Structures are given as structure tokens and as C-alpha cells.
Amino acid sequence: MFEGYPILSFITFAPLVVGVLLMVISKISKPEAQEQLAKNSVLVALLVSGVVFFLSIILVLDFDTTQAGFQFVEDTPWLGGGIEYRMGVDGISILFILLTAFLTPLCIFASQTSIKDRVLEYMVAFLILESLVIGVFCALDLVLFYLFFEAVLIPMFIIIGVWGGKNRVYASYKFFLYTLFGSVLMLAAIIYIYNFSAQQFGAPTTDMRVLINDLDIPGGVQTWLWLAFFASFAVKMPMWPVHTWLPDAHVEAPTAGSVILAGILLKLGGYGFLRFSLPLFPNASLQLAPIIYWLSVIAIIYTSLVAYRQKDMKKLIAYSSVAHMGFVTLGIFAFNLQGIQGGIFQMLSHGVVSGALFFLVGVVYDRMHTREIAFYGGLVSKMPVYAAFFLLFTMANVGLPGTSGFVGEILSMVGAYQVSPWIAFGAAFGMILSAVYALYLYREIIFGESVNEKLEDIADMTKREWIILTPLAVLTILLGVYPSLITDITGASVENLIANFNAATSQVALAEVP
């Protein structure tokens, strides 16, 4: 359908271009017109992100699920020296594009009423953010990837720093510091790979298709490079103990910022592991996997316990995100079909579920301007619809079968179990603890007598909130009942990934045996 058209470039850059245009027009227009423009900017942003969403659906429908390789590939000269503009998607990345394109319009729609000042800039920031995130998932060139990957931080940083809460400066600073630490190391590793490719192939290249298939890095070096990439991805995940930026960032971010942060940005780390760590450094991945296992299990138990003691709704959900990401890393580093499929599924599912949960927090925050758990209580009497939605997503967060949360959790645990029962056993504790903190939250805010006078007149969900949460709810159940929607698309690419991984790791094993 898209043959000959640079569809990936279009969906990647359309939001960016429109965003920049908006900014420019606003700067050159008169103050009166600016106000009008700010109002209209929401519609423009909705339109653009809607078109991108529509196109990405068609993209997925057009995607050939039997093929493991990259599709819709674009390859044009760019910086030279082996660094070119290369785009393409496979089964692993395409659904993340869809997720991004799906969540962004919802975020924009939700922000229309909750953001009061600098609306235009806010919309521009979101459009740019969408572009950059889609770019990360499309990029097939190491340098291009790195550019997108790091640039994503900037709009996010701005969204928290400008439209955030009271402590936004501390939060955005912390966010920045952590990620900077990872980026620097990753950059160094990329430069090394660039040099190394020149040695191996005669000419340097950053073409990921070549690197993934043919790059042959010796064992000791693999370990160092793996660690450098790990530093960056672990922060993004975030894995324990580099997770403390997340709760702060969430608490300070505006609702839509939290949704994007939890829904999409947290997936960059997992995607990075899948796209780079496993294919480029298979032996190091295998050797260092125990580190991942232990950090993941610690994350699952530790952050679940911390979540249980939180007083702030957003912090609780943020900590629970860290725990859920623990399942992702466990699954990915199980190196088997169930594990990796489970990891991907868990990421997508978490994108929907935690996104919805942050929206739900936003619903009451918009009304009462507090996220303190103790402030609320007995909401079910006043807001039955809200309570029903909250229940659905709470149960998905707990991983109840029939919701999308279950599929990801059980698959990644099945994957991990095949590696070591210990790990699955540790992770299984997370199943109990997630019930503890999630039901605690639900009881405190939804059930009980309504004790707070201020809650007397709280209104139930508006049309807008219905429109935002309904698709998320439908998706949560649909994916829980018919997960093949996802696993069929990712299947071929994941199988290919595992086949290559096994070939690479067994080669070394063979070489070691004289």
C-alpha cells in the first residue's frame, strides 16, 4: 500500500513539522491572534496526532507478519561515513509505534481542559515528543536512534519543568541527571562500535541491519559495551536501584505527561534491550543475565512494598510501574519465546493500563487538586462510573486473567521459570504484593464512608473522560481475551531474534570446546 512512499518518515516528522510551524506562526502573529491560535492549537494537535494514529493502524494492517525482517524500509544518504538516514520497522517495534500514536491524541484531548496557560507551547511539546518517540522506534541507524533516543528527554523535561507541580525543578533535574549518566556511556559505546565496524567490514557503518546480523564483537569487549548500553536502558526502564527519578517525575508531571512517561517512555529501555543488547552482545547478555534477574526480582519485591506505603496516588502507581517493568526485564532476559513475547506484551499492556490509571488520577486531581490518598474516600457513592473504570484498571494492574495485565505477567514468568525457578518464585511474590497495594489504594479512595465534606459535590466522569477511558478499557479486555492480536504480529521477529541469539551464543560455546 505504501510502496514507494516514505510512510515512516511521514508519521515520524508530521507532528514535529506541524509543531514547529505552530510555534513559528504564534511568534510572528499579533497578541490577540495568539490567544485564538492557542485555542486552535489543540484542534490542530488533535488532528495531526489523529492522522498519525490512523496511518499507523493502516501501517500495522499492511505489515506482513510472516516476515521477520524490517519492512517499509527507507534508506537515504545523510551524514556520510556509513551514517545514513535509515528507517524501518519489524514486529518488535511496530506495535510501539501504534501505542505511541494511540496514546498521544488521548493525552492531547485530556489536556484541553486541564492545561490553562501556555497551551500552544504545551501542544507543541507533545507533538515534538510524539515525533521523537516514533523516531526511536523507526530508526535503523545507530546514530539516528541515539539522536531520537536522547532528544526525547528534552520535551519531556520541558513538560515536567514548565507545567509540573511545586517541586518540578527538583524532579526534572533528577530526571535529567539520571538519564544523562546513562547517555554518556551509551554514546561512548556507539563510537566504539562505529570504529569497530570499520575494522571488521573495511568501512565503518551504523546500519543496524548489518550490525545486528554480522557484527562480531569479541567476548571481553562485549561485556563493556553491554554495560554501557545497560546503563542507559536501565535508567529508562527504570530498574532498581536507578528508579528513584520516576516517582518524583510522575508526581510533578501534569496528567498527560505522566501518561506518556509511563505509557511510552518507560518502554524505550525495554525496546533498547531487545533491539541492541541481545542481538549485538549476545554472549555478554547471556553472561550478565543473572545481574538482570536479581535486579528485576529485587525491583518487583522492593518497589511493591514501597508502593504499599505511599500516601500519594501517583507515587503509588509510579512505584508499581517499576515493579511491572521488573517482569519485562525478566522476560526479555529469559531468552526464550514465552519470556520475550511476555516482555513485549507486558510493555504494551502496561502502556495501556498505567496510562489509564494516571488518567484516572487526573480525573479526581482536576476536581480536587490533590492526589493525597487520605483526602479521598467513599468515591463510589458519588462517582459510580469512575469506580467501575478504576476497578477494571486496578484489576488489570494486579494481573487478573482476562485483562491484558495477566498475559504479560504469566508469559514472562513462564519464560523466567524455564531459566530458574528461583527467579519465577521471587517474581511470583510480586503477584501477591501487587494485590496488596492496588486493593489498598482502591479501598482508600473508592470504598468506605465519604468522610470529606469537600467531596460532597464531586461530579462523576464527564463525556470527555468517558471518551478517553473507554478505548483504553476496551483494549485492556480485548488484549486479555485475545492476546494473539499482539503475539501474532511480534511472533516472527521474536523467533528470528531468538534464533540469531542462540546461534551466536552456541558458536562461542563450540569455539571454547577444543
Add this chain to the structure above:
Amino acid sequence: MYHLIVFLPLLGAALAGLMGTRLGKQFLPEKPSMIITTGLLFVAAILSWVSLIQVGLGHKELEVTVLRWMDVGGLQANWAFKIDTLTAVMLVVVNSVSSLVHLYSWGYMEDDEYKPRFFAYLSLFTFAMLMLVTSDNFIQLFFGWEGVGLASYLLIGYYYKKPSANAAAIKAFVTNRVGDVGLALGVMTIFLVFGSVEFDTVFAAIGDNSARILPFLGMEINAMELIAMLLFIGAMGKSAQFILHVWLPDAMEGPTPVSALIHAATMVTAGVFLVCRAHPIYDAAPITAGFITAIGAFTAFFAATVALVQNDIKRVIAYSTCSQLGYMFFAAGVGAYNAAMFHLFTHAFFKALLFLCAGSVIHALHHEQDMRRMGGIRKKVPWTYIAMIIGTLAITGIGIPGTSIGFAGFFSKDAIIEAAYTGSGESNAAAFAFWVGLIAALMTSFYSWRLIFMTFHGKFRGDHHTLDHAHESPWVMRLPLVLLSIGAVFAGAVFYSRFMGNAGDFWHGALPVSAGEHHAAIAPETLHAMAQVPAADAHHSEPTPGGLFGWLYANVHGYPFWVLLLPLVMSITGFVIAWFMYMRGSVEEKINHIQETGGGVLYNFLLNKWYIDELYNVTVVKLVKFLGDKFWKVGDEKIIDGYGPNGVAKFASGAAKRLSKIQTGYLYHYAFIMLLGVAVLIVVAFRGVGG
């Protein structure tokens, strides 16, 4: 047909839940919601009986695939129904009780504000339970397993304004989750060993894998034992077996129809169903089977002791349920799966009956549940009184040994005790179960009759206002009582020979039928004739002394007669003790005496349920809170942040100044400079290296 049986309740739940409640507009008013859910359930119940006849007698086993579900590598699990006799029996139990409970709730929940919500939950529960029992693989079973947990959570916490109801709901869900973790790990182990989670594939491959040794948490364990044990941990949670039983008594916070449906007849028996469904695995895991026998027997004993002294009418029945589930488990543990299922089947009728009767009493007395403030109301609620007597006769197992005359519990409980007796030659656990089962039978009888006497006999001990307003329940509540009474009377006699394998091939391979005959088959024999029979049967090697008590050792269908007689003796003894304590003695005096003296150590030990809740509170609950706080305040804030980002900030002098700049609107500049810097850096670096 099976689509209808399973999905009609879901349809009802969806209609009542989405249209009938106040989500958005209320499209369905109360009455239609109730009619729809109840009506659909009755259709499903009738179809279930049809299916039992088709499958149990006509052997029309079926496998129906509904939809593809998970399909990742070898891990394939479909939404599918596997219909054999085991499933058909469960369908009958679930749908019959559920439909009657729906009807009963018309009366019981009369004054409730949110009826459609209640009925939607009930139907949702039924659907989840049906998915559980019809599953053809372990993953769908897990779906049903957690689904009933959710419905149970919602219904226990139905009175959401009551803090105790909320606490009980959470406790139920979390305790069940502990068990679920065992079940989940069990399923994973199954997948690891067999490469499949489908029942048929797994059970067919047991022979090839029965000697496999797996490493698990630093131990080397036989694969079958490991799987069996993990699955059983799940069963312990759901079926409230000792150490994971704590949620069940608290679950009585839910409305009484819920207690009858979920916490007596259906959901709590899911564990027993699981063990029976996975019986090929348990047959290959003798050590775990012994463990199940022991746990089951101990629970039967433990819960019965607690039930002796409880004052809340529902709690007595709740502990009674716990105890009866123990019976089912030790039957399954000794390999008498059909006896376990039989007791599950009869228990569903008489225990649901008892709960609904209790509900009727509570309804009559304006939500009074404390038996200390009841008494002498049998004239006010004659239907309830008679129904409760029938239920009690059924649970205490009244019948004539050696014949096919008796109430439902007589057949099933005796079948279990006999199975334990048979097994006691080979395993100590079975011998333990046999004797404990007998003692528990005595206690069962005592607390059941105590309940009757305290509630219906003597003088009324509440305030007179309540008594004046006490009234018999409306027909929607009485009809279920009547129907369940019929079940409690006849379910045993009618189905005995089929369940126990004496007539026809009822199970058709769904469950093994233990070898040997059983008593009370069809032809009753007179005591006299039995005494004449010389005990030449080499099956049991008891010496058979002649003389006066020779008939006690006479062999009746493979068992010495005393084994058949003893449960009845125990039951009558319990009745007599209760009679003397609560009919001849004054209940008022007892209550006052306990209030004055405090009741003594043993009494308090039992009243406080062996202090197990307290034990959990000071250990597990405290530990979780302590760790949560420490990880947060010390781990995250002091150590990670303190030495991480905050430490860096302090270290870098002037950081504060730079920060203040960000605050004053330089953010854009700052960010774009950063981007620019990175871009330049990259270009320079690569050009330099590459070019």
C-alpha cells in the same frame, strides 16, 4: 448447549451490570435486571441437569473450542470446554445453587439500593466458576480461579461503607493470591515438564515423566510431587485449608446469599475440584497425597473445634464449611476422588440450605447475627426451622447403616470415612484422617445442634421489639429452602451408587473408582443376616471375635460393621451433648457465666480461632509494613537518592545556582543548548573517527 450454559450468566451479568446500574443512564430498571439475571440462570441450571444426564448416563463427552487464547511457542491455551462427568457434576452444583440463590436474593436483598449491581456480581461469579469447571487447560482454569476470586472480593465487600467488609474483602483476595502463586508456579512447572498446559496432553504424558527430578529452590524434587504440591497450595487458598483458611470466616461480612453460593457451595470447593481434575498427577505423587490427607484431616478437626464456641450464626456455619472441605480433601488424599466429589455434591445442597436458613433467620430478626440474642423463634419461622433441621440432619449424617436410607450427608461422609479406613492400612496419614474424621463428626453434630437450640429453642434473648417484628420470609426465599431441602434429603440416596461406582459407569474414566464394594449399595441387608456372615473376606485382616459383639466385626460389603456404625454413634453423641448443654441447661446462664469468668483458657483459645489471625498480624502484616517503610525512607530516600542524585548535586558546587536559572525561565535555552551540544558532539566525533 454448553455455550449457553456458560455464557448465559455472563450475558446476565453484562446486561445488569452495564445497563442496570447507574453507569451513565440506567436503561434497565431494577425488576427487569433481576428477572433477566435470575431467568438466565434458571435456564442454565436446567440445561446443566440435561447435560448431567447426557454425560453421566449417556457418556456424551465433548470438547468445544470457543476461541484461540494464548499461543506462544508451545504454550497453547484456548478458551475451550471439556465436558465429562466431573464437569457435568460441577455444572449442576454451580448452576442449581446459583439459580436458587438468585431467586432467594429477591427477598433477602429487598431493601437494598443497588440490586442490579448485586445480581450482576452474582451472575459474574457464576460465569467465572463455570469457566473454571469447564476448562480444558490449566490456564483457563486459572482464569476462572482468579475470576471467582474477583467476584468474591466484590461480594464480600458489597457493603462497601463498612470498614470491616472492606478489610475482609481484601483479606480474602490477598490470602487467595498466596494460594494462586502456588497454583501459577504449578502451572509453570507443568509447562516446563510436559511442554503443554492442556489437560489431555499432560495427563497422557504422566507415565513418561513420573520419575523426573527437577531442581526447585535449591532442592531436588520429583517433578510430579512438586507439581502436585504447588497445585495443592492453590487449592489450600481457595478452599480455605489450614494456614490459608483465615479469610473464609471473615468473608461472612458479605450478604448471606453470597455466603451460601460462594463460601459454601461452589467457590470454596474449587480446590477439591482441582485435585480431582488433576488426579492423575496426584496418583503419581504419593507423598503429596499423604500431605493432603493430613492437612485435610487437620483442617476438619481444627475448624470444628473453633465452630464449637462461635456465637455468630454465620461464623459457625463458615467454620463448618471449612471443616467439611477438610473431609473432602482427605478423601481425595487417600485416592477416593469419587467420594470427595460426592461429598462436594451433597455438601453443596445441605450447606447452601443451612446458610440460606441462617439468612432467613437474620432477615427475620433485622440483621441480628449473634446467637446469644436469639432463641425460641421456631414458631415465628416454621419453614426455616424445619428446613434447618433437615440441613442439620444431613450434615450430621443421619441414616441407617447398611441400608440406603439416610440423609445426603450420611452417604457421602460415610463414604469418606470408609475410604480413610481402607487407606489406613497403607498410610499413617489415612489412619490419622480416619480417627480425626470421626472425632470431627462428633463435633460437627454438637455445633450444628447447638446452633439449632440456641436459635430456635429456649427463650428469646434479644429485645422484644425485634421478636414482635420477626416474620417468616416471603415465598421467593422459602422456595429455594424447599428445593434445597429436597436435595439435602435425597441427593445422597439417589446418587450414591452412581458416584461410588456401584451402578453403571457414571464417571466413564473422568475419575477412578476405587476398587472394592461399598456399603448401602442397593440391597439392604438386615443386621441379623450380617451377624451370620462369617468374616471370611481376606480383604481386611481384622480378627473377628465371636460372641456378644461379634456383629461389630461382621463384614458388610468389605468393611467391619463398626466402621459403618461409628460415624452415626459419633453424630448421636454430639446431639446428646448439645441437648444436655443447651436444652436441659439454661443458655442464659451459660452466657452470663462466660461473661463473668471470661470462659477459661481453652474457651478463649477456640473463640479466638487459635489466635492465628493475631499471629499473622504480628508477623506477616507488620513485616510487610516495616519493610515497605524502610525500603522507602531508608533505601530510596537516604541511600539511593542520598548518594545518587542528591549527593551529586551537593558535590557539584554551584549546582544550586544553575538550578535557579532553570526556574526563572531559561529552561528552553538550557534544553536546546543541550540538544545542540549533543548533536555537535556526535557529528564531530564521528567525522573525526570515521573520516
